[in-house]
Amino acid sequence: MLPIVAEPTAAAWVERAGAVPVRRLADEVEWALTVRDGVAPIAPPPPGASLTLEDRQLCTRPEWEFPDAEVTFSAPVAVVALFRTAILAFAAHAHGSLIEGLESLLVHVKSEWESQPRHRDPVFARDRWRCAVPICTARRELHDHHVVFRSRGGGNDRENRITLCAWHHLRGVHAGRVRAEGEAPDKIIWDVGVRPGRRALLRLVGERYATS
């Protein structure tokens, strides 16, 4: 229901959500997404109303907008609704044309993507742009950590550098909760959950759990 709720109609939708079965609610949301004008807020249909779309509503597009090819994909309903909302938002700037909306959405995404600075960071690239802590999947806010700290004489060569997410870097390694020793990238021995006077909760060598 999230994609359809806007300030002026929220109360009505919330009330409807409490009044009808989930399946009917999903149908009503689907209906509202289809018939609403662009991204304008739309109230729920009258209770029990038929949700059959009239031809008129399906035929408001100019002839040339009907496709000669079709691309289909499936995704969770929230993703589909978000995608549709994005297309409609772009279409609003393209005289309401859906196909031009989609096109300018794609152009926008492409130029955003290409405007990102192209890092040629050899350490991040080697570690495939993700935190190297084996239990972590973070790909954002990556830091370049020196396995032997620079403050302890650690060198700048790549075997001494490893990609960590900000959390594992600052709250983990430099806060003493995570220990990394050895040669990057594959021979690092990770101790996760380091506790004073006791064995760490988890020890991994590269991507493997160490059993001892």
Ligand SMILES: [Zn+2]
């Ligand atoms: Zn560091």
Ligand SMILES: [Zn+2]
């Ligand atoms: Zn991490």
